[in-house]
Amino acid sequence: MDMGTGHYREGGKPAPVGYDMPEGIDVRGRYDEEFAKILTKDALQFVADLQREFRNHVKYAMECRKEAKARYNAGALPGFDPTTRYIREGDWVCASPPPAVADRRVEITGPVERKMIINALNSGAKVFMADFEDALSPSWENLMRGQVNLRDAVNGTINFHDKARNRVYKLNDQIAKLFVRPRGWHLPEAHILIDGEPATGCLVDFGLYFYHNFAKFRQTQGNGFGPFFYLPKMEHSRQVVISQCCVCDFHASFVDVQPLGVDMEAKIWNSVFLRAEKMAGIERGSIRATVLIETLPAVFQMDEILHELRDHSVGLNCGRWDYIFSYVKTFQAHPDRLLPDRVQVGMTQHFMKSYSDLLIYTCHRRGVHAMGGMAAQIPIRDNPKANEMALELVRKDKLREVKAGHDGTWAAHPGLIPPILEVFNANMGNNPNQIQTITRPEASAITEDDLLQLPRGVRTMEGLRLNTRVGIQYLAAWLRGIGSVPLSNLMEDAATAEISRVQNWQWLKYRVELNGDGLGVRVTPELFGRTVEEEMERIEKEVGTEKFKNGMHKEACKIFTSQCTAPELDDFLTLGAYNHIVIHYPKSVGSPRL
Incomplete structure (x- = not known):
């Protein structure tokens, strides 16, 4: 959806009734009787x-x-x-x-x-x-x-x-x-x-x-x-x-x-x-x-x-x-x-x-x-x-x-x-x-x-892999409507996905050396691309092919990798992904439709 132009994708047939709305307000989410008790x-x-x-x-x-x-x-x-x-x-x-x-x-x-x-x-x-x-x-x-x-x-x-x-x-x-x-x-x-x-x-x-x-x-x-x-x-x-x-x-x-x-x-x-x-x-x-x-x-x-x-x-x-x-x-x-x-x-x-x-x-x-x-x-x-x-x-x-x-x-x-x-x-x-x-x-x-003060430590290939794996898996769940996700015995939320994204972006931007592996490898677009492919294969093996196909992982991978490789760093991962979960229903009127 493009919020700037007001264009939207339809989410189904018009509801038989609508929300009772004051002047100047338009509720474009799905009508539900329970929701109507909140949206008075x-x-x-x-x-x-x-x-x-x-x-x-x-x-x-x-x-x-x-x-x-x-x-x-x-x-x-x-x-x-x-x-x-x-x-x-x-x-x-x-x-x-x-x-x-x-x-x-x-x-x-x-x-x-x-x-x-x-x-x-x-x-x-x-x-x-x-x-x-x-x-x-x-x-x-x-x-x-x-x-x-x-x-x-x-x-x-x-x-x-x-x-x-x-x-x-x-x-x-x-x-x-x-x-x-x-x-x-x-x-x-x-x-x-x-x-x-x-x-x-x-x-x-x-x-x-x-x-x-x-x-x-x-x-x-x-x-x-x-x-x-x-x-x-x-x-x-x-x-x-x-x-x-x-x-x-x-x-x-x-x-x-x-x-x-x-x-x-x-x-x-x-x-x-x-x-x-x-x-x-x-x-x-x-x-x-x-x-x-x-x-x-x-x-x-x-x-x-x-x-x-x-x-x-x-x-x-x-x-x-x-x-x-x-x-x-x-x-x-x-x-x-x-x-x-x-x-x-x-x-x-x-x-x-x-x-x-x-x-x-x-x-x-x-x-x-x-x-x-x-x-x-x-x-x-x-x-x-x-x-x-x-x-x-x-x-x-x-x-x-x-x-x-x-x-x-x-x-x-x-x-x-x-x-x-x-x-x-x-x-x-x-x-x-x-x-x-x-x-x-x-x-x-x-x-x-x-x-x-700059924190001490090293950068490793496993760090790049972990960032990529967590970022894609979390975002896939988020696109499915799940915002709190258990991964590797930790409860991950948007904050850890954000760390994963911005660190990948930073390492790519400055072609950093992964100095903790002793190999002198630098993070390049080519290395990152191979890492994404390998981590996607790993995710598919872990969750199973059927769940992988239906789990929004490919869509998440596209969004995540795009943000990691963007010339300018987006302020928030979820802000850029938000349009993917917005569904507008047909325009409502100011009082319930009978």
Whole structure:
């Protein structure tokens, strides 16, 4: 589909009825009676109001990202903003964490699928982050069913009948607290047009969930607070502009007016929260959110991000896989900053440890949670010895996090919750968090050089193969509507696919030497082409010819290799692939068709 021209491919015969839509809104996704209970006229109006108020802010923020990218490509390095030094050196603190989420020592994440939601809420974790972003393929069906599932979860009525196992899943009496992660600012929602243009994906995710669930959530899970969110892919708290931009006049529509020429991604979210709270008639600061620090520019603006969200923040999170992806993307034009194999870029690398230490120091200084990174391992059921070795790696990683001062951490599978809780309980005792007990003042001396230090390690042929294999397999699943994929005993999502893509692109662009194999081989288009062919043959053998033919692997290979060999690096793999999963149904009318 070409969203710029409005051309679309039909997804079947017209539905007998349509969604009841306010003026200026056109829902082009498939009609479904359950979806219609989410896409009510009032809920769509709320989303449209958010879109109309904030779309120019978002567009301007995306333009600021492009300007920053141009500066980095010209040789500049990200760093601390001298104009916001007063914020970093100030003695302010954020609002205190609500009692409902004071204890977050282990959080489980996963897509908004019905069975996943039930299992995650029942897992014994303190928090479940329901994901509309990296762990979800954003098809119309996935997004709308996700909203239905979350509504039922908040209402406590969610259940799932697994016919193959003849088992019914339902919620326990004690469940995890629910956080929701909407999509990033950069992703559109092409199935909902507002005033003729695609809606901003995260405003759709946030708006529909908040509208239908804020009241019940505050009663059942928030103890008078909430709903709770995770905010992804933020790059800049603020961007100072010397001259007026053509869209700067939109700044006057901020809830709290700021001087002309200053744009803030964190402030946009804060203003969205204020607008939602005003609509709902709830107290300022009721909505709370954790920001993922998963882009390199954002690590230099953690104080500024928390300051903008100080009434709505419950901390920051080390989104380490996307952070590595962002490191490569930020330095795509810097041949002196080539990363080793991605498996070697762990949290003990100096630039990663500095990132974690500074995040802990910043959060605890401001009175909020400092959350650790993902444990992506999944149980190896047919090999107890290998499974125990994998669990030992998890324990070691989580012990590092809790001793460093993290207040909690992430897990991708319910089977990891008990061993992670054991580690955190042994080191935190009865304290719900470490905000007051571990302050890490020495981290105040962390410099820009510490955060930008080149990681050590080697590049190998196996690294190139792994990138290629994971990238193609993940993208094939994503095109089939699956956003969280078990591969080689790890739960992979879009972040690891992105690392695979950008590292292949970087190695090809600079014809890097695979110096870890002792052969002196350089990554050329010819070598990459042979690698793709060999890995496709391997994938076919592993999954079987029939599944390979029907599994979108050839389509995924074409998209992945095209992005790896493109002259210019695309900002996001999934943004380029998004049009392949958009299906427009015939244009709807403003009221149900009978």
